[in-house]
Amino acid sequence: MAAVIPDHLHGHHAPGGVMRWLTTTNHKDIGTMYMVFSFIMFLSGGVMALTIRAELFQPGLQVVQPEFFNQLTTMHGLVMVFGAIMPAFVGFANWMIPLMIGASDMAFARMNNWSFWLLPPAAILLIGSFFVPGGATAAGWTLYAPLSVQMGMGMDLAIFAIHIMGVSSIMGAINIIVTVLNMRAPGMTMMKMPLFCWTWLITAYLLIAVMPVLAGAVTMVLADRHFGTSFFNAAGGGDPVMYQHIFWFFGHPEVYIMILPAFGIVSQIIPAFSRKPLFGYASMVYATASIAILSFAVWAHHMFATGMPAAGQLFFMYATMLIAVPTGVKVFNWVATMWRGALSFEPPMLWATGFIFVFTMGGFTGLICAIAPIDIQVQDTYYVVAHFHYVLVAGSLFSLFAGAYYWLPKWTGHMPSEALGKLHFWCSMVFFNITFFPMHFLGLAGMPRRIPDYALQFADFNAMASVGAFGFGLSQLIFIVVVVKCIRGGERAAARSWDGAEGLEWTVPSPAPYHTFEEAPVVR
Amino acid sequence: EQPHARYNLQQPVTGIAEQINDMHTLMLVICLLIFVGVFGVMFWAVFNHRKSKGAVAAHFHENTAVEIAWTVIPVLILLGMAWPATKTVIAMKDTSNPDITVKATGYQWKWGYDYLQGEGEGIRFLSALATPRDQIEGGAPKGDAYLLEVDNPLVVPVGKKIRVLLTANDVIHSWWVPAFGVKQDAIPGFIRDSWFRADREGTFRGNCAELCGRDHGFMPVVVQVVSAEKYAAWVAEQKARAAAGTPAAAPAAEAEPARIAAAPGEG
C-alpha cells in the first residue's frame, strides 16, 4: 500500500522496488503482503465457488464434467481455508499485535518474512495442480483415504503444498507466541492485553499443536500412494477410518483456528463503537481457552456415520455440545457490551454486529449437527455446507471485513468510505443469506454435498443459491473499490480514528509510521 | 411414492427416523427461542441505545451473578437435549435379532446387495443408476425420479427388522436412506452395520453420501418396501430366475479382498 512507504529508514540501506517486498523484515510490510495474498486467494477460491454454483444452477450437467466438478469443490475448500482465511488472520496479527502490545516488530522479523514467502510457492503448487495430467486432486478438502490414494499427480502437489503451508503456519505461530509473551511493553500485563492478542496467542498454540498432525496425515497418504505402505488399507492391517481420526484431530481445532481470531477482532470493535469497556474481559479469555482445549476432544463429530461404537458417539456428542457454553459466554458478553452503550454503526460496527447475528445461526446449526442421530441425517448434505459457510463466511470472513474497515485508517491514513462500506455490508449480508440459507432446506430434504447434479425437487433452492452466490461475489468488488480509494486518498484519519477506540495502536499517527515503538511505551 | 420434502427432513418411515425428526424439531424450537431472546436484547440495544439518540454509555463491565447464570443455564439446556439423543443413539446401534440380513457393498459406482439371512437368503444382485445419460446431459426431458432410480432396487418386507451390513470394494461410500434415518459409511475391508424397520410400503430413495470419485453423484440407493406376500412372490421369482440361470441382474461380484490388497502402491 503506497501510503505506508517508509518515512524514516534509520540508516538502513533498505532496498527499494520489488526487492523491498522480497526481503523486508518489517511487520507492517509483511502484514500487508499477507492480506493482499489472502485476498487474491479469496478471489480465486470464489471463482471456483461460482463455477460450482453455475453448474448447480439447474439439474443436469451443463458447465463442467463430474471429475472436474470434484476438483473444483476440493480446491475451493483448500484454497479458502489455507489460502484465504488463515493467511488473512496472520496478516492482521502481523500488522496489529506489535502495535497493540507496544513492540518494535515481531520477535523474529526475518523468519516472519519466510513464513509469508512460503505461501506463494504453496499456492503455485496447489493451483498449478489443475494443469498437470489428471488435474487437481478431487478427493474433497478432507482428502479422505483411500480415495486420495487413487488420485493422480495433483494429489502429490497438494500434499507438498500442505507441507509447505504447515511450515509457514508453524513458524508464524511460534513468532506470534514469542512476540506476545516476550515483547510486551512495560506495564502491558497479560490481563491488560487487547483481546485480539489473547485470541491469537491461543490460536497460535492450536496451530503448533495440529499443523504437524496434518503434515503427518498427508505424509502417510503419500507413503500409501507411492511407497507401498498400508496405513489406510485394511488388507495390510491398516484402516481407512484411521485417516479420518488423524485428519479431524487436526481439522476440528483448525476450524477454531479460523474463528478465534475473528472473536478477537469483534471483541475490539464492539466496545469501540459502544463506547463502553468490553463486558467480562476475563471471562472472554477463559472462554477462548476453554474452546481451544475442548476442541481437542470433539474431532469425531465429523465421523458419526463411520459406525463408531455407541460409547464413542456419545462421548464426542457430549464434548461437542459443551463448546456451546463458552461460545455462548462470548455472544452474551458482546451483547452485554452493547447494552446501555452509546452505539453508532460505522462500517466496522455494522460488520461486527452482523457477524454476531449470523455467526450465531451457524453456531446453532453446528449444535444441531452435534446431536449424533440428527447428524446421521444431515452428514454430508448441504445442511453441513450451510452450517460451515455460516461460521466461515459470515463468521471468519465478515470479521475480517469488520477488522479491515476498523484498521484501514491506521494502515492507509485515510478513512474508508462510509457509504461504500455500508453498501458492501448490506449487499453482502443480503446475498449471503440468499446463497446459504436455502442450503439448510436442501440438506434437510436430502441433497448430498459434493455432487455436480441433483434430483429435480432440489432445483428451485439451488437456483436461488446460485443467484445469491453471484450477487455475493459481485458485492465483494465494492470492497476492492473501498480499499483502492482509501489508499489513494480521502478524509485524513486522526491518530485515534474512531472516537471510542482504545489501545496503543491508536496512540501512533495514521498511517502508522514504518517503525513504531522503537522506544517501548509505558502502559499504566 | 414419497411426497418430496421441501423445508424439512423427509417424512419418517421408521421409528428411528421419527425420533430423529422429533428431536430435530425440539432442537430447532429451543435454538429459535434462545436466538429470539438473545437478539431481542441485542436489537433493543441497537435501536434504543444509539449515540445518535443521545444515549450516554454506562460503565459497567462485569457482573458475576449474570455471568454464572449464563454459563449454568446453557449447561442445563444442553443436558435436556442430550437425554433424548442418548436414547436414540443407543436404539440406533441395536442391530440384534434381525429378521433379514442384507449385505450392501459399495463399488465405484454402484451397490451390490447380498441377502445373507432370513427369507430370500442367497439372492444377490447389483443395483446401478437407471437414469439415461441423455437426460443428464440435457438431450432428453428429465424423468420424475431423475437420478434417484436404479435398475434393481433393494426389496424388503414391511414391518420386519432388516439389518444391513456394509462394506466397500474400493473407496469409502455411504449407504443412506433419509426416510429410514439410516446412513452408514461402507468402508473397504471392514463390515459395519445398521438396521431399519419400515412401517409402511413404498419406494424410498437416497444417495451415496460419501465422496467416492467421479460418479459419486450418480449412485442412488432405492429401497422398495412391500407386503409380506409380495415379498414372498419376489423371492420366489428371484429364485426361479436364478435356477433358470437368468437372474434379474448379474450377481454381485465377490467383495474381493484381493482387489483391495492390490490397491496400495499403485499410485
Next chain:
Amino acid sequence: MNQASGMQAADHYFVPEPSKYPIIGAVALLLFGSGAALWLNGMPAGRWVFFLGIAILVFMMFGWFGQVVRESEGGKYGRRVDKSFRWSMGWFIFSEVMFFAAFFGALFYARVLSVPWLSSGDNASMLWQGYAGAWPTAGPYASDPFTPMEAWGIPAINTLILLTSGVTLTWAHYGLLNGRRGRLKLGLAVTILLGIIFLSLQAYEYAHAYAELNLRLDSGIYGSTFYLLTGFHGMHVTVGTIMLTVMLFRAFAGHFRPDHHFGFEAAAWYWHFVDVVWLMLFVVVYWL
C-alpha cells in the same frame, strides 16, 4: 538501527535488516515440492529439480544461520532476544512432538484398534477368515511372511548409545559452563561420534531387515509404522548430528561464553528430544 555492541538496554530489541535468505528458501521449497511430485510420478527430470531445491535450501541455511551466528557473536542479541530464542526452540520442539504423535497415534490405533477389529466379529467371519490378528502383523491379506525386528540386538545397543550420548553432551555442557573448553570440545566430539555410530547401526539394521528378515516398507501395517517411525527418527538424528557438528566447529572457533551460548543449548535440547523419542520407539516399536 545501528547496534551498539555489548548487552542491550533492557527495552531494546534487535530487529534484523532486510534479508534475501527467506525468499531464497521459498524458491528452494518450491523446487523441492514440485520436483518431488514430478519425480514420484515417473518424470525423472523431477529428481534434478528436487535436488536443486535441496541444494538451494542448504545454501540458504548456511547463509542464514551464519548470519545469525555473526549477529550473536557480535553481541547484537540482548537478554530478551535470548529469551525469544528459548521460547521459540521450546515450541518448535513441541511441534515436532506433535508430528511424531501422528505416527505414534497410527501405531497405537493399528495395534489397539484396527488389527483386533479385523480379526474379530463380522470382519473376521465375512472378509478375513482365518486372520489371527496377532501383532506384529502385515495385515489379513499378507502373503509374504517377514520376521519382526528383535529388540534386544542392535536396537538395545542403539538405546545405550543414545543414552550415553545424552550424558556426554551434558558433560560437554558443564565444561562450557565452567569454562573448561577442552571438555566442551571433547564431549561434543564424542556425542557426534555416537550419533554417527547410531546412524550406521540403523542403516545396517535396515539392510539386514530387507535382506534377511524380508521386513520391508510394504510389509503391511507393521512395516509401514516401523519404517516411518524409525525413519523419521533417523532423519532427526541426522539433523541433530549436523547441528552438533556445527556447534563443534563453533566451539573450535572460540564461540560461546559460559553465560551466552544458546546455540549450543538449542542443539542440546533437540538432541535430548530425539533421545526421548527413541526411548518411546524402543518400547512401543521394538520391545512390546
